Structure formats: C-alpha cells, structure tokens
Amino acid sequence: TSVSTYDYIVVGGGTSGLVVANRLSELENINVLVIEAGGSAYDNVNVTDTGGYGNAFGTEIDWAYKTKDQEYGGGAPQTVRAGKALGGTSLINGMVYTRAQKSQIDAWETVGNKGWNWETLFPYYKKGEGFQVPDDYSWLEGSGVAYDPADHGYKGPLKVGWSSNQLNDGLAQKLNTTYQNMDVPIPYNKDANGGQMVGYTLYPKTVDSKLNIREDAARAYYYPYQSRSNLHVWLNTNVNKLTWKSGDDAIADGVEVTLANGTTSIVKASREIILAAGSLKSPLLLELSGVGNPDVLSKYGIKTKVNLPTVGENLQDQMNNGLAFDSKTKYSKVPDYVAYPSVGQMFSNATAVGKQLLANLPKYAAQVASANGNVTKSKDIERFFKIQWDLIFKSHIPVAEILLEPSGYTYDTEYWATVPFARGNVHISSADPTAAASIDPKYFMLDFDLQAQAQAARFIRQIFQTEPFASMAGSETSPGLSSVAAGADDQGWSSFIKNNYRSNFHPISTAAMMPKEVGGVVDTSLKVYGVSNVRVVDASVMPFQVCGHLQSTVYAVAERAADIIKNEN
Ligand code: FAD
Secondary structure (H helix, E strand, O other): OOOOEEEEEEEOOOHHHHHHHHHHOOOOOOOEEEEOOOEOOOOOHHHHEOOOOOOOOOOOOEOOEEOOOOOOOOOOOOEEOOEOEOOHHHHOOOOEOOOOOHHHHHHHHHOOOOOOOHHHHHHHHHHHEEEOOOOOHHHHOOOOOOOOHHHOOOOOOEEEEOOHHHOOOOHHHHHHHHHHHOOOOOOEOOOHHHOOOOEEEOOOEOEEOOOOEEOOHHHHHOHHHOOOOOEEEEOOOEEEEEEEOOOOOOOEEEEEEEOOOOOEEEEEEEEEEEEOOOOOOHHHHHHHOOEEOHHHHHHOOOOOOEEOOOOOOOEEOOEEEOOEEEEEEEEOOOOOEEEEOEHHHHOOOHHHHHHHHHHHHHHHHHHHHHHOOOOOOHHHHHHHHHHHHHHHHOOOOEOEEEEEEEEEEEEEEEEEEOOOOOOEEEEOOOOOOOOOOEEEOOOOOOHHHHHHHHHHHHHHHHHOOOOOHHHHEEEEEEOOOOOOOOOOOHHHHHHHHHHHOEEOOOOEOOOOEOOHHHOOOEOOOOEEOOOOOEEEOOHHHOOOOOOOOHHHHHHHHHHHHHHHHHHOO
16 A cells, blocks of 8 residues: 555664554554565574574674774674564574563663653563463473463563473583582572573573464564554665754654665655664664764764754673583583573672772763763763662672573583673764764773673683583683683683673663753653654663663563553544
8 A cells, every 4th residue: 555644654673663563553543654674584594493593694684783993892893783674683683581680670760761660661571472381391391491470471462482492301400400509509590581580590582482483573563463554564665864844843754765776755754753773773863864963963964953962872782702611411402591690699709899890980980971072971970870880789680691502512601791881872974874883882991891791701610610510511612721711810801801702782772761961862751852753662762781681671662662652642
C-alpha cells in the first residue's frame, strides 16, 4: 500500500524500533511506517543458527562501526558491531537474556528520571517475554538449567528459553562446586532475571526452543503481524535526517530518506518521529538534523535548530577479554555458564579498593569533562560516578561477568568489568549521512577500568586453581604464565588486556534520559529536549550501564516507550 503521510515514522527496524512499531500498530486508526537501512534476514542461516554466533560478523548485515584510535586502550581502533537488517542487532547478538540488578534500574530514578525504577520496568521486561517452560526435563538433566517462574513473562511476543545447544552433562554442577570452593564462594543463583544477579547461574536465551532457531525482534514483533494494514516497513532505505515544519519551533514533520535505487525523497509524519537507529546512529541523526552541539554542527555547515550540546556524549561501553585453558575432556556442545561476582567476591581488598576509587572520583570526573571540552560538567559526572560507586560498594551489583565456554579440548573464557567509568562520545564527522562517524568510547581512559578488568582475569585464574576444575583443566594457553606471570599486578596485565580486548558491543547513553541540566538528551517520556515530537527509544537512552546484556532492557524500555506514546494519544 502506498500512503503519503504516516502518523508515526520509526527510524530503524531493529530491536527497539520493531517493539514500538508493533505496539503502536495495535491501534487500528494509527498508521506506522518503519524505515530500515538493511534488508530482510529471515532466512539467513547466519542469523537463525543458534550455534552460529559470529558467523554474521563482517557480512552485509553487520554495520561493523570503526572507532577512533583508542588512545588509552592499545592505540588501535576497535570494531563495534551492530545489526543491519530488519531485526537490527538482535539478529547478530549472542542471544543472552539477562536483565539488570534491581538497584541499577533504581539508579535511573536517582539520577533524576522520576518514575523509572525497577518496580516500574520489571512489568515491561515481562510484558515482552514469552518464556518457554522447558517441558521435557530429561534433556535438562545435568545441564543445570533452572528458573524461578515468578521472574518471567509468558504472554509476550519474544520467545525466551533454552536450546539443546546449551546442554552439557554435569559440567554445570562441577563448575558450581568449584565456585563454592573458591576463597570467597560465589553463591548459586537459580535465576538472575529477578533483579538479583550476583552469583553463578545459567541464563536463558532468545531462542525458539521448539524450532531451535534464534528468536529476534523481527520474528517476535514483526513477521507474525506483517499483515496489519496499518503497519508498513520500508527496507533498504536509509534515513538521512529529520525534516522540520517551517518556523522557529522545532517540530519535525518527516524524514529525508535515500531509497534502495539511490534516489532521495521525503516521507511525512503527522504525529511523531521515533528514533530507534541504535546508540551509535540515533545521536548522529539528531546532529544531521541540527539538534546537538553548535560547535560540532557548525564544523560541517549544519545550522543549529536546537542547541543541545550533550547529544552523542556519555557513551559507555565495556571491554571484553578472555583467557583460555587446556581441557582434559573434549566438549562438543555450546553451553553458557556465567558468574557475576560482587566487588567483595572479586577483590579480597574491596574496602581499600573502594576507598581509593572514591578518592579518585573528582579527578576522574574532571578528566571526563575536560576530554569532551566540558560539554558534560565535572560536578555532574562526579555525582554520576558517586551513584555508580554506591552501586558497586553499597548495593553490591556484579562488578564483572565471567563466562565459561568449553569447546573441543579448550576451556575458553570471556569476561568484562560490568561498569567502566570511562565516558566517550559519538559525533558526525561530515554532513554526509553515509559518512563514517567519529566514535570514541575512550576505552581504559580511567585507571579503575583497567584495575577491574585485571582483577577479573585474576579471578578466572583462581577458578582454574580450585577443585574440581583445577584437575579437569590443563595449563593456561592464553595469555599463559610466561606472558603474564602468576601474581602479576595491574601493570603486569596491562599490555595483554589492552592489546587483546574488543568492544563488548554494549554501547549506550548517547542520547541519555536525564534532566537536561545534567546533560540529558531525552526527558522521562523519551522526548528530545527542545523538540516537540521526536523521541529516542533505543539503547541510546539508558543513562547507566546495566550488568545484564543489553537486549532485555532495550526490549523493556521500548515496551514502556510504546505505552507512554499511546497514553499521550
Ligand atoms: P538495533 O537493534 O541495532 O537497531 C537499530 C536499527 O536501525 C538497525 O536495524 C539498523 O540497521 C537501523 N538503522 C541504523 N541507521 C539507520 C538509518 N540511518 N536509517 C534507517 N535505519 C537505520 N545483548 C544481549 O542482551 N545479549 C547478547 O547476547 C548480546 N550479544 C551481542 C553481540 C553482538 C555482536 C552485538 C553487536 C550486540 C550484542 N548485544 C547483546 C547487545 C544488544 O543486541 C543490543 O544492545 C540491542 O540489540 C540494541 O538494540 P537497539 O534497538 O538499540 O538497536
């Protein structure tokens, strides 16, 4: 069908965008258009194969964004992956479904977002979720799979559960025993999705358990609803920028797009434009439309429509490293075993670490502010850092995610400190919407981020020195004791970590939901400050990093965004 004006245009048919489009199109009198830069990946085996993580990297459905050279993080640029097709990054992610520690979402309210806390978000996590109760426990035996029924939603579109790839006979129990035998035991956590994440657990994934294929945003929120006559999707169409009603007020009336055939045209929206292009794209679309820091915009000849200097700031990601050990047994399946230690479980000297970090916060805040030309203010950053400090040292959120991934005769591990303090940014580097952006996460800018990353590595070494794992594993193959000596200090770990890390692919906060005066870009109804009818609903709006992987929180925020929009109409 061809309609010339839509009520809502959703920019980006990804994880968050398809949720909002689906929910808005439940209203029959509302026309919704989703504009997606990529195509369909419905039959793409690199997407559907539940054991195929990584196969889509570098293909046409991966944006593969490049960062600037990482001054503090090894010097080289990093690749930050993101999905480019209907379904967005949910098509290429690791399918892990974990949420956040309750206190982390409560911190969204502490920072000034009234009404955004765990209690109000928890129902939205559940609303989206279609938890698949494992109906045949025989295949679960020895896998360690467990869950708390109260923590899940059963009627939502997004299938969450386990696939047979996640099984492995008895290893889960041996790892649990190992964690219980550690100097500071890591408690077993039956279900990390109820707001308490600390401990050792086996999480569910976004899989269709019956078909044993990936569940993604398009499969959950679009394909079963594609016959709705008021839900429209344009594929292979790039949104270049917003268009404005004439006059001084910032009222968007549509978007400029480049169609698959290369021609440029304008599509009109009578109500709102909803940005869901991802945290490394949505802020750029604002800048290309004249919403942002005048110093950035004027460099590329873009006239400032709304002076909002923090667009693209506050970028937070995590850094991913891994250690590897020989295994005496051969493994063929792909299980996922995760531990989320708190600071007291990971650092034997947590009190001293906390004291030192607290003393460093003013210096760190000043460093962040000066690195971005004081666009975000040192005193505000310091306050956020104190909130983050409280989360680590008072609420005892997990400080690292430790993943064990056996394959063949190897125990691979992956890990990341969950809440780095570094704040970077993403900005346009040209007025050309197809030009690569300037992406600078400033990995390892602050010492604590290396300290936590190094301690997580020591923690992993400790796992492999604890029975029964100590006897099940052979020697450490990466980095190996000849490369990083036993007992190495942070400096001793530094070059291995900085030369071998990658982005953890969890960039957030580039259009943060916060009060405007402390650097926010959207208000609590996710509307861009100074603009009457443009919202951001993707990972850009999360003010703080969460300890779970991002997608569950992205889905939940988008579910809530849809309700906010509906309630205003
Ligand atoms: P996206 O889902 O990326 O959606 C943005 C959409 O906008 C895309 O479809 C894109 O093509 C489109 N778009 C962009 N620019 C334009 C434009 N100009 N015009 C039109 N369309 C445009 N999270 C987990 O919870 N568990 C995991 O296991 C996990 N693993 C991950 C592994 C990888 C490799 C990556 C990259 C991420 C992973 N994540 C994981 C993170 C999680 O998947 C993302 O945070 C989340 O999907 C982001 O959703 P979004 O809506 O913000 O953006």
